[in-house]
Amino acid sequence: MPFRIHTLHLGDLMVPWTHAVVKEPVHCWYVTDGTTRILVDSGMPGPAELKRRLNLDSTGGGGEALVAALRRVGTTPDAIDKVVLTHxxxxxxxxxDLLANAQIVLQRDELFHAIDPVPTQRIYYLRETLNAVLGRRRPKGLRLVEGDIDLVPGVSLMKVPGHTPGIQAAIVATDRGRVALVSDCGDSYANWYPADPDANPRPLRYLAGDFLPGLIRSEGERVYAESMRRVLSRADIVVPAHDGRIPRTMPDEWFQIPAPVASGQRQT
Ligand SMILES: [Zn+2]
Known part of the structure; x- marks a missing residue:
């Protein structure tokens, strides 16, 4: 049976930027062919925790949001076989802790970075997460991988440095084509199609045909953009982590990728 992908919306972060507070949805993905049950990412803490630790306002999150979202797609945390942590x-x-039966699959470089992050990202790594990963029994509970791998037939992982050194994307084969769950390697469609008004409300026309690496990054712009280029060479559609417009159930829903246009040539 081919793979289906369910987008699980776990809550929203209210992220303060310079002039406004932006609501950023937080997602993870349940990927299954009916036999193998994979979770790509595992969510965020609840509102009280996030307020206390990061002084961030949020809704949803925590174990309750994950359990409820999995229930809606007919499964439970106990039934998950593998948890792919993008970063x-x-x-x-x-x-x-809710996913004790599952094997965590993580890039080795991401684990190193969580121990000793670039200074601007120290706040993003919580000690409990690191402890939960390091406390896993290997290899049953934790598999550290290096670079691109085939996880199971139909699902592969791609190391896509940029946002962090060891971030990975999952590439899932469906009936309709390959879906790249890219997480924060370009976390909204505006990063992927910066010149296109369909994807970006304020199109950056000078970036026609190119990518806009995200602002939170450990690596240089060229490394980040090259990762995005590699993803698009391997996938038919891209699903970022923090865009409210991502498809809910794939392949039933499919994002219509805005057609790339040369700068200044778009008909409006
Ligand atoms: Zn991130």
Whole structure:
């Protein structure tokens, strides 16, 4: 049976930027062919925890949001076989205690970075997450991987440095094509199609045909953009972590990728 992907919306972060507070949805993905049950990312802490630790306002989150979201798609945390952690930031790798039966699959470089992050990212790595990962029995509870791997037939992992050194994307084969769950490697469609008004309300036309690496990054712009280029060469559609417009059930829903246009040539 081919894979289906369910987007689980676990809550929203209210992220203060310079002039406004932006609501950022937090997602994880349940990927299954009916036999193998994979969770890509595992959510964020609840509102009280996030307020206390990061002084961030939020809704949802915590174990309750994950349990409820999995229930809606007909499963439970206990039934998950593998948890692919794209990276260990606080909004992607919480709730690991609920997923004790699963094997965590993580890039070795991401674990190193969680121990000794670049200074601007120290706040994003929570000690509990690191402890939960390091406390796993290997290899049953934790598999550290290096680079691109085939996880199971139909699901592969791609190391895509940029946002962090060891972030990985999951590439899932479906009936309709390959879906790249890219997480924070370009966390909204505006990063992927910066010149296109369909994807970006304020199109950056000078970036026509190119990518806009996210602002939170451990690596240089060229490294980040090259990771995005590699993803698009391997996948038919891209699903970022923090965009409210991502498809809910794939392949039933499919994002219509805005057609790339040369700068200045778009008909409006
Ligand atoms: Zn992140």
């Amino acid at each position: 260990l930031h606080f909004d992607h790798a919480w709730n690991l």
